[in-house]
Amino acid sequence: MRADIFCRVIDNYGDIGVCWRLARQLAREHGWRVRLWVDDLPVMARLAPGIDPKAAAQRADGVDIVHWTRPAPPLEPGDVVIEAFACDPPAEFVQRMQDQVRPPVWVNLEYLSAEAWVENCHALPSPQPGGLRKYFFFPGFTPATGGLLRERGLLAERDALQADPAARAAFLRDAGLPEPRDGERLATLFCYPDAPASTLADVLADGDTPTLLAIPPGVAPYLAAGARGRLRIARAPFLPQAGYDRLLWSADLNFVRGEDSFIRAQWAGRPMVWHIYPQAEAAHVDKLHAWLRRYPVPAAASALQTAWNGDAGAARFPQLLAEALSPAVFEPWRKAAHAWSDTLATQPDLATQLAGFCTARQENHA
Structure with missing residues (x-):
């Protein structure tokens, strides 16, 4: 053909x-x-x-x-x-x-x-x-x-990397990124310019869990590489698609945008926050809520998505983020994200x- x-x-x-x-x-x-x-x-x-x-x-x-x-x-x-x-x-x-x-x-x-x-x-x-x-x-x-x-064998490759700390560390080194320290969470950030990325950094810096935040070129340029509080920011190199997939698999939390990275983050089976592409007359808000009705995660994780997109609860974003990252919410979110990926893979x-x-x-x- x-x-x-x-x-x-x-x-x-x-x-x-x-x-x-x-x-x-x-x-x-x-x-x-x-x-x-x-x-x-x-x-x-x-x-x-x-x-x-x-x-x-x-x-x-x-x-x-x-x-x-x-x-x-x-x-x-x-x-x-x-x-x-x-x-x-x-x-x-x-x-x-x-x-x-x-x-x-x-x-x-x-x-x-x-x-x-x-x-x-x-x-x-x-x-x-x-x-x-x-x-x-x-x-x-x-x-x-x-x-x-979803490419053939994609989830088997994902599972192999996520089950092998040495392979994950080697990937991060080869990609030019630091390895998370003991007890440090790895998060990725890929968003549009209107995302509250500064507030995200502030909350992570003041949080209970240390975070290494990997940011690709051109995204939130005002967030400079370096450390403050409990946050380390690393400027990631631009990765080809296979490398970006592995970065999503390696992370504990992924902030993604648009369509391609949105799909790949769901195959990563990790907690994710989606920045949807803005549309005229707020048509994107309906699309966001339609997905959230299917995405079976804790209510706090769902509320965080709408706040990140400037919709309902935007002013409460710092509080919602802190709540979603608390162990009481994040662990169920982690399990639900993996189960969601498995469910999608049955089709x-x-x-x-x-x-x-x-x-x-x-x-x-x-």
Whole structure:
């Protein structure tokens, strides 16, 4: 099966993060010939070392990568065309899709949402000009959705690292990060600029448990590396996707943002706090609460999520954080996060579901 995946980089690393993982998994695990169209190669190059940000076309990790320019390169469509997050393939490419004797299966890969309505919209077709049909494919948390991206063997790798303190220490050293001291909690911070990160640092510095906080480049730049109170801040290097996964696995608590790191933090099976991408008219608040209704954690941990996002209880963020990190809440939260990851893993992963969906419709087009 030959597939084109189109990606416009909007949320820095979130959009391309999802598309790059999907492209590699379809190629590695399903034997597809995948061509990934990206409009911002410099951003992708940070996620994927070895990518040439100036190349018009290249191949990496079994995936053909095309710089999506205007006008777009005059390439023929594959058997499947996936537009990520309604990014609209070039009009001339869509025209070539219409001209095919056997039109490709056209899929719009939607943003992840835990809202109930996505179950009714998942896999629905939408008639398009020229006799084409576009299918809406919704990632999600239930069997009535397309599931979540999860590579084969991912959780076994996670379990092996989390069960091996020496391997964890070696990973942190290789990543250029200090190892947590005895009794010190490792936390990671990846958030948007409006997050109350200064308040987070203040609470951790005054907390009962020492914390090592790893922060990647460009995030909360006002939080300098160094120690104050019970907090040590380490500026983490930018890690490729596999390295970031391992950082999440190694941590005791992860603050994440957007979609890609949000999904990966759930596979880490560790307590996590999500900074959701802000949307007009506070539409993101409904999405946050929809996920919290599914995420089976203590009430204090759930309240912390809304406060972190500037919603209900924002003024009480310091108090809610201190409560969520108390042993009485954090230990049940830790167990619930791991159980949630195991529950999600009982569903087929997104790439497998998408491959099956497209194959079935391609056969129907024959």
